[in-house]
Amino acid sequence: MTTDFNSFFQFAITVDNVIFGFDGQDLKVLLMKRGEIPYMDDWALPGHFVKQEEDLTSAAGRILEELTGLKSVYLEQVKTFGKASRHPMGRVMTVAYYSLININDFEIKPAFIAKKATWFKVSDVLKTPLAFDHKDILIACIDRLKVKVKTQPIGFELLPNKFTLTELKQLYESVLQHQLDKRNFRKKILSMKILIDLQESQEGVAHRPAKLYSFDSERYNRLIEDGLHFDISYPAMQA
Amino acid sequence: MTTDFNSFFQFAITVDNVIFGFDGQDLKVLLMKRGEIPYMDDWALPGHFVKQEEDLTSAAGRILEELTGLKSVYLEQVKTFGKASRHPMGRVMTVAYYSLININDFEIKPAFIAKKATWFKVSDVLKTPLAFDHKDILIACIDRLKVKVKTQPIGFELLPNKFTLTELKQLYESVLQHQLDKRNFRKKILSMKILIDLQESQEGVAHRPAKLYSFDSERYNRLIEDGLHFDISYPAMQA
């Protein structure tokens, strides 16, 4: 009975993290070139084994921090992948997370430069093979992000504190893979009253500078209490 | 290095399954009285250890079938719970699934009668303590169901093949915990054209019998291709 019970304790758990960034044009994901077997030299999601005494959530945060130096960023669990055959070296389940970071804050930690951590356009990565079942994991995270970004104000996590409405629109378009109508997008976002008009403008651009805004999370929370329905649905705003 | 690697393989994985049913009045969940330590005699979600050679998805299906005899029912992974302290007897992570079954098809397998599998009203269970972190798991599954039932036609999984519009409305009300306006609900559902009018009526009721409908999944899929937006949002239909 006891030995029977113990026989179950032979799994390993990893956390794999789909780190999304946005460079003003495209949605990007951070991949690492594997330096060990299996899948040596293939591109893979950053991930690690969970340690014996470590909470799952802590493990996800640790990976992100070790790699990027960033703490307290947006991090969400998506799905656990547990096919018996998914890891050639044993029974390893992986819990997939995705995180949203401001790509400008980001700086790869020296320890990882050797492992070649690189940003890829999401649209490109979908065409190239990845280690393990990481392609499936990536797709699951993209799908989750698409759903979530429409109904939760998480898109702002990918932008600098100060941003223009054009940048925000570009972000939504690259996540949702859909063109949006400029005027309707502005109208909708501004009508929610969740942005602070910073009374500042872009500088150094070769055209009329755009106004800068920031996301007012306190106000957002108050409005949600009052029944605000955050919803950026692209069928509603096709260009 | 190898020993180091092996040291990670000391986790156990369980699957816990929140089995939802609907009796025409209330949303219910199937719980079992535990017959072993820890948490002996407490109510708990049905669950099991995942076996060495078993896919995660198969394990979830196996639990459901062993308990209810039902195969190929709606089953969805929700979240993995992995606090280091969550299981007093070792490092056990659990992957939470929920499933939707037609309560009339259901018959508890004899092996489980001894373990007292019983349906509870969801609203009651939320007030009583459960084993482990099963309360958290239950809440996560309820929340997921609420979100999902609004945008996917999964509510029908909880109903018999033939149902009345009043039953369907009652189902939504008990899941969403919100009253809906009868006329608007009917108008919305019928306007989607995803129900088949069976040209039959209820029998044996002490009042005007209601018409029976069934869900037309093929038609639904066709309409989705054409851009149908399934959305039963309660702010839109408050009573």
Added chain:
DNA sequence: ATACTTAGTGTACACTGTACGCATTCTTTA
């Protein structure tokens, strides 16, 4: 026959989504 119970229907109004074009403000360069 009457009372009772639930099923089933329609309309008016407000609001939101959607489509769409032009003037404005800044930089660059001729």
Added chain:
DNA sequence: TAAAGAATGCGTACAGTGTACACTAAGTAT
């Protein structure tokens, strides 16, 4: 310094959907 270029930023009209709301119809039970 004038003109061209580039992106910003604004408004309106129409269609469609959401929402509120009360009574009649069709059965059963007494």
